[in-house]
Amino acid sequence: MNREFESALMASYPAIYRSLEPRFSGGCLFECDDGWYRIIDALSRKLEVESWRSHLVAIEVRETLGSLRFRLRGEVTDAVDNWLTEAARLSQRTCERCGQPATLRGHEDGRVRTLCPTCATAMGYVVE
Numbered sequence: 001m002n003r004e005f006e007s008a009l010m011a012s013y014p015a016i017y018r019s020l021e022p023r024f025s026g027g028c029l030f031e032c033d034d035g036w037y038r039i040i041d042a043l044s045r046k047l048e049v050e051s052w053r054s055h056l057v058a059i060e061v062r063e064t065l066g067s068l069r070f071r072l073r074g075e076v077t078d079a080v081d082n083w084l085t086e087a088a089r090l091s092q093r094t095c096e097r098c099g100q101p102a103t104l105r106g107h108e109d110g111r112v113r114t115l116c117p118t119c120a121t122a123m124g125y126v127v128e
């Protein structure tokens with residue numbers, strides 16, 4: 001994710017992201033493309049409140065198999081679990097690159113990502 005979006009998330013939600021660090025030196029904090037910014041922003045807003053209450057922290061935020069994956073440390077209540085599931089579902093139909101409606105696409109290198117038709121074509125992913 002671009003640095004500007006990352007900084008905005010870190011500044012807006014200091015509690016939930018207080019333990020978030022790049023997994024690799026010089027890497028991203030949020031390991032997905034910019035199209036999911038709004039999904040992460042909406043989820044973060046809810047998690048932030050929970051974090052102040054229960055010391056919940058995010059330790060990993062990334063794309064995996066075309067879906068948004070959040071790893072948390074602390075008390076994951078049923079409500080929190082539902083928010084994560086809901087955000088993951090939304091990511092599975094939102095272009096990771098631009099935020100438009102999307103589906104899971106495959107690349108000949110074996111990678112899969114959730115992309116809209118335009119981004120899939122631009123990045124060499126198969127459009128069905």
Ligand SMILES: [Zn+2]
Pocket residue numbers: 095096097098099100115116117118119120
């Ligand atoms: Zn797109």
